[in-house]
Amino acid sequence: MLIGAGAAGATAVLGWAGVTALTSRERPLALVYRGPASCSGCSESVAALLESTPTGFRTRYVGPDEDVDVTPKTLAGAVVYAQPGGGDVDPAWRRLHRYADDIRDFVHNGGHYLGFCLGGYLAGATPGFALLPGDTDRYIGSPNASVHTTDDTLVRVNWRGRQRTMFFQDGPIFRLRPGAAATVLASYDTGAPAAVITAYGSGRVGVVGPHPEADRSWYRDADLSNPDGVHPDLGYDLVETTLHGPAPTSPGGATR
Template sequence: MTSSAVPDPLGRSSGPRSAPLPAADQRPLALVYRGPAALPGCPEAVAALLAAGGWGLDIRYTGPREALPLTAESLARATVYAQPGGGSLSPAYWRLRRRRNAIRDYVRGGGRYLGFCLGGYLAGATPGFDLLPGDTDQYIVTPGATVDDERDTLVDVAWRGEPRTLYFQDGPHFVLDEGADATVLATYPNGSVAALVTPFGAGRVGVVGPHPEATDDWFTEVGLPVHRAHDLGLDLAAAVLAD
C-alpha cells in the first residue's frame, strides 16, 4: 500500500494539543488510528472516506502522537473506530497489543470497528484482536489467487455480485468458521472472502482486504490505472454504522 504522505483531509496536525472529547449532544465521534502501526496516507484516506459519507461524524485521529490517545476512555465515546492500512502484521500487532483488550471490550459493548487491509488482518486472531468468527490469511497464498506477490497492483472482486477493480497490496482474505454469522459483501475471483460485516457482542465489525479508500495518487505513483471505489468503502462503512 502507499507510503506517501497526503494532505490531511481534517486539516489537523498530529501532536499533543488541547482537544477535549466531544460532549454527548455533539456529533458522533469517529476515531481513526494514526501512528507507527499505519503508513502515511492510509489514515488520511480513511478519514476522507468517512467525511464523505454524510453521517455528520466528528472525525479525529487517535494514536501515540495524537491529541487523543488510543485508550478505553477515548473509545468509550466513539461511535466507530477505524484501523487503516499499514505495513506487516506482526510488527503492527506488537505495537497495538496493549490496546487489544480495550478494542475488544469497546466493540463487544456496542462499538463499531472498520478495518482496511492491515486493519482487516488485525481483526483476526493470529495475531490480532480476535473480532471475527474465523481468522485471516494472505489472499496471495490461496489456491487460484489472481495475485501472487506483494507488489502494489489491482485486484478484481465481486462486490454484492457486481464486478469491480480495486487497489491491492498483499491484503487478507477472511476465513469464516462453519455457520458463522457474517454478511459477505465481496469475494475475490477464486471465491475467497474479500469483505464482510459481522457482529461481535453488541457491536459490529466490517473488514476489507483491498483498498476501496485509495485515492488517485495511490494508483498513479505506482503506474496503475485509476479505479476509484469510494462507493464500496462507503457501502462497507454504512453496513457497520447501520442501527
C-alpha cells in the same frame, strides 16, 4: 454467508444519502488510528472516506504520538474505531497489542470496528484483536489467487454481484467458521471473502482486504489505472452497512 443483491445495496446507499445533514458537533465521532503501525497517508485516506460518507463522521486521530491515545475514555465518546492499512502484521501487532482489551470491550459494548487491509488482518486472531468468528490469511498465498506480488497492484472482486476493480497490496482473506453469522459484501475471484461484516457482542465489525479508501493519488503514485474509475461507493457501502445494515445472520451452512 449473505451476499446482498446489487440493487438492494444501491437502494440502501441512496437511502442513507438522504439522511438530514447534521452540524459538525452533532456528527458521530470516528477514531482513526495513526502511528507506527499505519502507513504514510493510509490514516488520512480512511479519515477522508469516513468524513465523506452519508453519515458524515467527525474524525479524530488516535495513537501514541497523537494528542490522544487509544484508551477506554477516548473510545467511550466514539461510534467507530478504524484501523487503517500499514506494514507487516507481526510488527504492527507488537505496537498495538496493548490496545486489544480496550478495543474488544468497545466493540462488545456496542461500538464499531472498521479494518482496512492490515486493519482487516488485525481483526483476526493470529495475531490480532480476535473480533472475527474465525481468522484471516493472505490472499496472495491462497489457492488459485490471481495476484502473487506484494507490490501495489489491482485486484478484481465480486461486490454485491458486480465485478469491480480495487487497489490492492497484500490484503487478507477472511476464513470464517462454518455457520458463522456474517454478511459477505465482496469475494475475490477464488470465492474467498474479501469484505465481511460480522457481529461481536453488541457491536459490529466491518473488514476489507483491498483498499476502497484509495483515492486518485494512490493510483497515480503507484502508476496504476483503474478501468472502472476511482469511486468511493464501495467504501461507503462497507461503512454504512456496518453501522446501519441488517444484523449478520448465520446461513446454517459451510463458509469458505
